[in-house]
Amino acid sequence: MSMDTGGNDTPPPGEERTLTISQDGTSLPVVEVLTGRGFITGKSGAGKSNSASVIAEELLEQGFPLLIVDVDGEYYGLKEQYEMLHVGADEECDLQVSEEHAAKIAELALDENVPIILDVSGYLDSSVAENLIRGVAQRLFALEKKRKKPFLMLVEEIHEYIPEGGGLNECGQMLIKVAKRGRKHGLGLCGLSQRPADVKKDFITQCDWLVWHRLTWDNDTAAVRRVLGSDYADTVQELDDGEAFLMTDWNDFIKRVQFKRKSTFDAGATPGLNDIERPNLKSVSGDIVDELEAISKREQKRRDRVAQLEQKLEQRDDQIEELRSELEQAQDVTKLADQFSEALAQVDTSTGGDVKATLEELREEKNETIRKLRTENERLRSKNKELEERISTLNEEVEASYQFKQFEANVNEATEAYQRLGDALGIEPNADNAERLRERIDELESELAATRASNYDADQPSEEIQTYREFISNDAVRDAIEIAKESASSPRYVDGTIGCIIEHGEPVTYEDIADHLNISTTSHVGSAVNALAAEDVVKKETRSSRTYVDLAIDDISEIRKRSRRREEAEELVGV
Known part of the structure; x- marks a missing residue:
């Protein structure tokens, strides 16, 4: 690439809306920024966050919402000019939120065009922040499959979530999924980091536009050298504050740009000796905050109910322990009573006739005592039985309480999902229509998977896809697939497995x-794969501890042989 020192960038053909980022008129196309993959880097104080704020201001000025994951609590200054929803853990936020609010935050952003600052700087437990970010990104990705609305998710300090070294947790995996597959749905991702060497290289190399501010550490300049070249690696150390190298896929040159200063309050500025007056900040309407507060109240109510159940469980445990102690004492008393009764009974046979008169009175007393002890023994045995039954009942209550906790934790989400399914399929979701609803869902998903399997990329299929399609169109193979459907947990998982292989054109x-079937677990996938493998339609291969599934094109002769044997067997049975 060559280096350009001035002039306006030319946006891609057909794109007219642009974001002006410098005083000389350098601009970025709106659609590319909203739907693409971006990376902004630079050491502390070089202008990285300012550049991100300039891009955010330009988008907000033109009415395009975005979601900013704020790691250091420095983006609330945007509220000086723009109405934005500021959520997080701090009291300064419009509302304190948790993972339970993730779906609503995404819906507000996409469905109601609400710009959002997701401030995670106040969460003391990093896992809470990561779960919230993952939940929001996951919901945005799911909604964008239907909405197809250009929308940008901007993530500060992205190296904390997709690091170069070590594995990725669920949050990092979700961000990588957005980076790789979000563009085709309209969901863009821009990551920011002070240390490009610490960011996963696969993410940087896949970015459509990159901004390189001043970097001085050897590891970071090595990243510049790898992407831009040696000349830029030497020069990047000398860039002034706010100055950067701009690299985009829609131009074949690298441009040196002086970003303009953001117009809103600089909440991320380094504190000085002079007092800084905080401006009046705007926020979104109270109705939107009320919606999120309603979620908070429901979640608090659920937590209170769980706490009550846990307290009740502790009380039940204490009662059980007390009853067990009473039972053990009663058993000990019973044993002593039996021993004493036996001892007294032996007295009558061991004494002589000379003491008969003397012992007659003692015998009567002894017999009376024995009768009382036996009566008490029976009473204690009955009491033992009652205690054992009580313990059994309490154990059942404990188990029911645990089950209720799990039910309480999921009932709201299940109810809402059931209602949405009914609305989508035009079926009133009540008890009478439950079976009809499930059957209709299976039918639609099976039809969708079968359509994908047979028609994917029909205009210009690749050689691999064409080979796959010829394979599954074979009559013997189709028969084998139908047999596999009978033994799998659902026919749609079988069709979905084949459709996914054809769509990718590879194992x-x-x-x-x-993911192709839009389900959260792989248990049903395993059932479908095993059913297809039993009929030699697919084959499995393990690579680096992961299992890959491919159509068994080379085994079609075996499928044909099995089909012929099956036909012969059917003819024989018919005879």
């Missing part, structure tokens, strides 16, 4: 198939 993992 796929269980996770790929689950």
Whole structure:
């Protein structure tokens, strides 16, 4: 690439809306920023966050919402000019939120065009922040499959979530999924980091636009050298504050740009000796905050109910322990009573006739005592039985309480999902229509998977896809697939497995198939794969501890042989 020192960038053909980022008129196309993959880097104080704020201001000025994951609590200054929803853990936020609010936050952003600052700087437990970010990104990705609305998710300090070294947790995996597959749905991702060397290289190399501010550490300049070249690696150390190298896929040159200063309050500025007056900040309407507060109240109510159940369980445990102690004492008393009764009974046979008169009175007393002890013994045995039955009843209550906790935790989400399914399929979701609703869902999903399997990329199929399609169109193979459907947990998982392989044109993992089917676990995928493998339609291969599934094109002769044997057997049975 060559280096350009001035002039306006030319946006891609057909794109007219642009974001002006410098005083000389350098601009970025709106659609590319909203739907693409971006990376902004630079050491502390070089202008990285300012550049991100300039891009955010330009988007907000033109009426395009975005979601900013704020790690250091420095973006609330945007509220000086723009109405934005500021949520997080701090009291300064419009509302304190948790993972339970993730779905609503995404819906507000996409469905109601609400710009959002997701401030995670106040969460003391990093896992709470990561679960919230993952939940929001996951919901945005799911909604964008239907909405197809250009929308940008901007993530500060992205190296904390998708690091170069070590594995990725669920949050990092979700962000990588957005980066790789979000563009085709309209969901863009822009990551920011002070240390490009610490960011996963696969993410940087896949970015459509990159901004390189001043970097001085050897590891970071090595990243510049790898992406831009040696000349830029030497020069990047000398850039002034706010100055950067701009690299985009829609131009074949790298441009040196001086970003303009953001116009809103600089909440991320380094504190000085002079007092800084905080401006009046705007926020979104109270109705939107009320919606989120309603979720908070429901969640608090659920937590209170769980706490009550846990307290009740502790009380039940204490009662059980007390009853067990009473039972043990009663058993000990019973044993002593039996021993004493036996001892007294032996007295009558061991004494002589000379003491008969003397012992007659003692015998009567002894017999009376024995009768009382036996009566008490029976009473204690009955009491033992009652205690044992009580313990059994309490154990059942404990188990029911645990089950209720699990039910309480999921009932709201299940109810809402059931209602949405009914609305989508035009079926009133009540008890009478439950079976009809499930059957209709299976039918639609099976039809969708079968359509994908037979028609994917019909205009210009690749050689691999064409080979796959010829394979599954074979009559013997189709018969084998139908047999596999009978033994799998659902026919749609069988069709979905085949459709996923054809769509990718290569072997796929269980996770790929689950994502293709839009299900959260791979257990049903395993059932479908095993059923197809039993009929030699697919084959499995393990690579680096992961299982890959491919159509068994080379085994078609075996499928034909099995089909002929099956036909011969059917003819024989018919005879």
